[in-house]
Amino acid sequence: MLRHRLPSSVVMVAWLLLMLWLDARAAAAGWLPGGVLVLGVFAPFAYGASREIAVLFAAVGRTVGAATLGGGAAAGLLVALVGAAALAAGHAGDAAAGDGHADALLVTLGLVSVGMGWAVLLGCSRSRSAERALALVAGFAVGFLFIGLLTGSWLWVRALSPAPFMVLAMLVVKSCDVGAYFTGRYLGRHKLILWLSPGKTREGLAGGMTLAGLIAAALWWATDAGGADSTLPEVALWVVFACGAVLGLAGQVGDLFASALKRAAGVKDFARTIPGFGGVMDVGDSVLLAGPLVAVLLRLAEAGLFA
Numbered sequence: 001m002l003r004h005r006l007p008s009s010v011v012m013v014a015w016l017l018l019m020l021w022l023d024a025r026a027a028a029a030g031w032l033p034g035g036v037l038v039l040g041v042f043a044p045f046a047y048g049a050s051r052e053i054a055v056l057f058a059a060v061g062r063t064v065g066a067a068t069l070g071g072g073a074a075a076g077l078l079v080a081l082v083g084a085a086a087l088a089a090g091h092a093g094d095a096a097a098g099d100g101h102a103d104a105l106l107v108t109l110g111l112v113s114v115g116m117g118w119a120v121l122l123g124c125s126r127s128r129s130a131e132r133a134l135a136l137v138a139g140f141a142v143g144f145l146f147i148g149l150l151t152g153s154w155l156w157v158r159a160l161s162p163a164p165f166m167v168l169a170m171l172v173v174k175s176c177d178v179g180a181y182f183t184g185r186y187l188g189r190h191k192l193i194l195w196l197s198p199g200k201t202r203e204g205l206a207g208g209m210t211l212a213g214l215i216a217a218a219l220w221w222a223t224d225a226g227g228a229d230s231t232l233p234e235v236a237l238w239v240v241f242a243c244g245a246v247l248g249l250a251g252q253v254g255d256l257f258a259s260a261l262k263r264a265a266g267v268k269d270f271a272r273t274i275p276g277f278g279g280v281m282d283v284g285d286s287v288l289l290a291g292p293l294v295a296v297l298l299r300l301a302e303a304g305l306f307a
Contacts, residue, residue: 004041005275006276007275012283013167015041017167019037019169020038020158020164020166020171021038021163022080022160023035023036023162024162033088034159035085035158036081037127037157038154039081039156042077042152044280045071045284047073048072048271048280049151049280050066050069050143051069051071051271052150052270052271052279052280052281053142054069054139055091055270056265056270059265059267061206061268064136066137068136069140069142070143072140072147072148073144073147073148075127076145076146076149076151077148078108079144080148080149081152081155082108083156084152084159085159088159088259089252115145118185150291150292151284151288151291151294152291153291153294154287154294156291156292157291157295160295160298161231161232162232168201168223170287172219172248173212173248173290174249174287175208175211175212175215175250176208176249177251178209178211179207179210179211180204180205180208181208183206183208183211184201184203186200187207188200188203188205188232189201190293192205195254196259196260196263197255197256205249208252209248209252212245212247212251213240213242213243213244213248214241215244216241216245217237219277220237220240221284222233234303235301235306236306243306246297251287251289251290254285254286254288254289254290255285257285258270258281258285266303269304
């Protein structure tokens with residue numbers, strides 16, 4: 001398993017770093033707003049996640065096409081991107097641009113809502129089935145909220161912080177998986193949720209959260225984040241540790257949520273797309289729920305709550 005996971009991890013991390021580097025260069029040169037090129041990572045993820053969740057719907061007897069889920073995911077990413085532009089303008093102190101982007105966000109939400117309504121009416125008129133209409137609504141909503149907005153929430157993190165911070169925040173979330181695995185393997189005695197994920201233990205969760213907090217504090221100190229030359233707000237190390245532990249917990253909740261979906265569908269992995277991991281959702285499940293939380297923590301830090 002490890003011999004497959006390591007090359008896959010290197011490729012995925014390298015692609016993410018490349019897109020972030022290009023995104024930072026394009027934003028600095030004024031060619032594109034920050035975050036646009038990061039869609040080079042998030043769009044393929046959303047596409048793969050839409051296909052995988054469509055299979056789960058089919059496994060429980062609900063026919064929801066990958067196109068419906070993908071359309072919702074695309075709409076969610078678009079809304080997240082417009083919201084990121086508004087956050088970036090506000091973060092830079094450009095009130096006029098922030099108001100303009102906020103208006104654009106409202107218009108985008110309105111267009112998405114109208115578009116979903118027309119799609120449902122069209123699908124219902126063709127099939128003459130209320131069940132089909134409900135399936136369209138459910139598929140679009142899952143794609144929009146679960147895939148599009150949660151994935152796109154990392155664009156908000158990109159808007160509020162330097163480009164490398166997004167990768168470091170993801171590393172903190174994923175480090176909880178590593179800490180939970182090894183702590184649970186050697187010290188685990190009490191099952192966390194036996195019926196849902198038999199391999200997870202309370203000791204493993206505690207160890208994972210502790211490692212995530214330590215990694216967060218170490219990265220914050222090593223990169224001088226919040227220092228005099230940093231664009232990030234000043235935050236005490238113990239607060240960074242606590243935030244890292246909370247992010248690790250959010251990642252584990254996301255992993256458990258994905259496990260519940262797979263158990264309901266009777267499958268072990270979402271797919272066999274990525275060697276050593278399974279599907280794209282098996283890789284990204286722990287970071288989905290953490291994205292909005294990272295953005296909220298950054299905003300709270302900016303407001304001086306952690307000073």
